[in-house]
Amino acid sequence: MRHQLKSKLIWALPVAALFVIFCAGAALADTSSVKGPAPVVIAKSGEHCKDDPNCFNRIHYAVKPVAHVQPDQLFILETRDGLDSDLNFQSTPEDVAAVDLNRCHPLTGPVYVDGAKRGDSIDVTVVDIAPDDFGTTTIVPGFGFLRDVFRDPYIVHWNLNRLEARSKDMPGISVPMNAFMGTVGVLPDKPELDKWLKREKELADAGGAVLTPQPVEALPADLCGVDGTNKDECVRTVPPRENGGNLDTKETVVGTTIHFPCYIDGCGLFAGDVHFAMGGGEVAGTAIEMGARVTLRAKVTRGGAAALPTVQFEGGAELKKLAPSSFYAVSGLPIKQKGDVPVFETYLGGKKIAPLANMSEDLTLAARNATLNMIDYLVKTKGLTREQAYVLTSVAADLNVAQVVDFPNVGVTAILNRDVFKD
Incomplete structure (x- = not known):
């Protein structure tokens, strides 16, 4: 558990030390003009989400808020890695294979x-975003963009x-650290939830790749668990929806x-699954996954939901800093071998697709194809x-249309950041 202790020390560094770190390259949003009450801290406790009253892993309008914040008040969410796992520096591929995906994603909140x-x-x-000092990137069997190609578990341990x-x-x-919340969103109300359940069931009935409600390991247990x-109404956190969620x-x-429509009073903001860094596409199914301490501030716009059919976001020079x-770069085109039916199109049937x-x-x-070409290049x-x-x-590496x-x-490129090669 050494890495968890070190993380607490990182978070507890004195202001002067943090100032030196930030000046060395890490960014903080400008809060110089913000005055108000002290930050609210939504802390994590226990080994896993199930041990933590501030954590849940299914989406439903009846999930109760764990904290209240005022508009413009800073608040801090302590988050877990997206798999809610026990992975550490000694973990093996066998440990990855044993990960229970019913636990993802552990979310901190909701915040009213x-x-x-x-x-x-x-x-x-x-x-x-203050990172933990340990992270992982894993290949989980049956998950990821190339799940039919990479079938065996694999793990990279990051300092x-x-x-x-x-x-x-x-x-x-x-x-380089370019941290962000892989999952951040707001709770739906019943009309939104009913719409999601209906359309995802229709897709499942058609054979599409979709995760329907699963009560095993679901939290809150009294609402979404086996009993x-x-x-049967608690939706999974893997797909993003109009409320945000697993946007990645x-x-x-x-x-x-980030601008979110509010479907319920208080909006019910939650976050988790923080990534230290990620290529656009997150093709292996995981980025550099980590626990983190995320500081946020929220403002309310009256009637703003009417202009937000889904989540939108804005910024200043952040995109330049990511470049x-x-x-x-390599490119990809919609070309395949005759007889093949891509794994993501099998539910449509192969009669027309296979001969092409x-x-x-x-x-x-x-x-x-761009992803495969980049792998071949590396x-x-x-x-x-x-x-x-x-x-x-x-x-x-970023997948780019x-x-x-x-x-x-149509064309897609995979653009690799060559700055990562140091030695």
């Missing part, structure tokens, strides 16, 4: 924003600080403001194993 009503919106500014991630499993590689009062949007770093000084070598306007297939030019290359692509008009061959 005073004065917010259904129909309003809240504007949530990311003020600071983290406010500047970079390093790993003995990835020698010569340094990934819960609403166990790497641009929502410190300094950005690498050097890059290498060229798919029409298929961005997902183009992205898959294996051939950097001497990485295929698993290492998959992990590095997941944490340091090149164009959507040159039918049938």
Whole structure:
């Protein structure tokens, strides 16, 4: 448990020491003009989400708030890694295979924003993210963009600080900290929840990849668990929805403001699954996963939900800070071998798809090919194993839509941050 103790020491550093760290490269949002009550801390306790009254892992309008904050008041969420796991520096691939995905994602909250009503919106500014000192990137069997290619468990253990991630499993590689909340959102009300349940059941009935309500390991247990009062209505946290949730949007770093529609009074803000860094696409299914201490501030906009069909966000120079000084890119097109049916299209049936070598306007297939091409590049030019290359692509390469008009061959590029190669 050494890394947990060290993290507490990092968070408890005196103000002068933190000032030195921030000046060395880590960012804080400007709060100089904000005055008001002391920050509210929503602390974590216990080994797992089930041991923590401030933690839950299913979405339902009846999840009760654990704290109240005033508009413009700073509040701090202590979060767990997205798998709610026991993974540590000694963990093995076998430990990864044993991870129970029913536990993800452990979320801190919900937080009731005073004065917010259904129909309003809240504007949530990311003020600071303090990382734990340990993180992982894993390949979990059956999960990830290339789950049909990478079938065996794998783990990379990362040493983290406010500047970079390093790993003995990835020698010569340094990934810069660009932390963000992988999961952040607000609670729905009954009309929204009913709509989600209906459309996801229809997709499941059609054979699509979707996670329907699962009460095993579900929290809050009295609401969503095996004996819960609403166990068949508690939706999973894996897909993002109109309320936000598992957005996995790497641009929502410190300094950005995220706009959420409010469906219930108080809005019910929650967050978790914080990533130290992630490539656009998170292709392995995980980024650099970590626990963290997230500082936020929320404002209320009256009637703002009408302008938000889904979550939106804005910022200043944050995108420039994310840009690498050097890059290498590969491309992907919607081309495949005759006879193949891509795993993400099997539910549509293979009668038309299998005989084709060229798919029409298929961005997902183009992205898959760009990912495979980047893995091949890293294996051939950097001497990485295929698993290492998959992990590095997941944490340091961005899938980018090149164009959507040159039918049938829409294009996707995978852009690698070459700054990560240090030794």
